[in-house]
Amino acid sequence: MKYLLMIYGDEASLAALSPEEGAQMMAAYDKFGEEYGAKGVLRGGERLRPTSDATTVRVRNGQLATADGPYAETKEQIGGYFVIECDNLDEAIGVAAAVPAAHVGTVEVRPIWDM
């Protein structure tokens, strides 16, 4: 089973981190990546630039409409994602709980549609 872990957090507080705190966070993600990479669970994942760099795109009646900003203005934003491979939801929940952001933000676990 493949799952997408979407990492939600408050961008503003992330941007306000001191250099030391930022380094600590990166180290935590390195550790997470090493641990779950070695277990063969991690299938991919990236950190995303903030929603201020986001662009939304729609095509209606053949007309392209682009706009600045994210799809929805929310209190917490997607800051990154992982794709993982697990046997079942309990294992996926275990991996989600190990994502450093789970302690300050929220991790949404979504099964990937097997096509």
Add this chain to the structure above:
Amino acid sequence: MAGDWDLAEECAQDAFARALERWPDDGVPTNPGAWLTTVARHRALDRLRRAGVEAAKYEEMVVVSGEGSTARSDEIADDRLRLIFTCCHPALTVDAQVALTLRTLAGLTTTEIARAFLVSDETMAKRLVRAKAKIRHAAIPYRVPPGHLLPERTTAVLGVLYLLFNEGYSATHGAQMIRRDLCAEAIRLARLLVELMPDEPEARGLLALMLLHDARRAARVDAAGDLVTLDEQDRATWDAGEIAEGLATLESALRQRRTGPYQVQAAIAACHDSAARPEDTDWHEIALLYEELSLLAPSPVVELNRAVAVAMARGPEAGLDLVDQLDAAGTLTGYHLLAATRADLLRRLDRRDEAAAAYREALGLVGGDAERRYLQRRLAEVTASA
């Protein structure tokens, strides 16, 4: 993974349903596991024969129903426990957990469950379909969780059974004060859980709690369907057999020496059930138990109950102090029992005008018809012949 769940659900459900029908009358067979296996197998065969299912499917089904292997009761026990934990997985909404548990473990029909929760058949059917789809799509495992997840998940399972019982016992909405069938199902399932998890004292605690409450069922509502409070109940109508079983169950739970909120609540219920007359009730003990409960499971509702116990043990004035503190904290604003408790204490202190105001406030918040009539009766008392 998903196949296991569907097939196991299909045949196990029938066998359990039959067991629940038959065992109360015929008694539990000497080897309940073997009995269940046999029934599950016969049911599966019948069903497959009728449906003309192909060989491969049949093979699969046989594995689940235990055909071809010696019927081992622990295998069946494992199957039922797996079902319980799958139904009560925290990734499902609590509504869905309750509905699935009733459907797969109690064998209730969708219509019966819909009626119990006062929603349309269609809504309940959708809820069940959605829950089953999530079990499949998100790969909720069909198993008893491993050790490190067990405490959290067991709490979830106990919570679902407790909710089920409460829904039946207090019927938060609508006319029928006690929905007997829900209570009975909750007790059956709690009994099953005790059997399946003999080392879990909180499962016993929950069963004891249910039995000790259920024993007072007949006395709790009068002929008109109105609520009768503990001190006004006809204690002769309490079910002595259920009380005895509840007390014995609680005792065996306490002997396991791992306390928990259900055991403490059962101990409180035991204090009431053991009192032959209302004035024999050990309110000091009850107040202490509520204090312990508020440490184990802090909640303003528990605090409110403690206030009532303190009022009974040390007088309405002392209880009212605690109620005032709760009121000031604001966590129970809008909860009809806060206003009703305040009203009751003021009535006992003969502060009639304040009591009347509090009864009116409670009436504005209450949902159930029986409780409403009770409050109206009290309001009439304090406003009459001042």
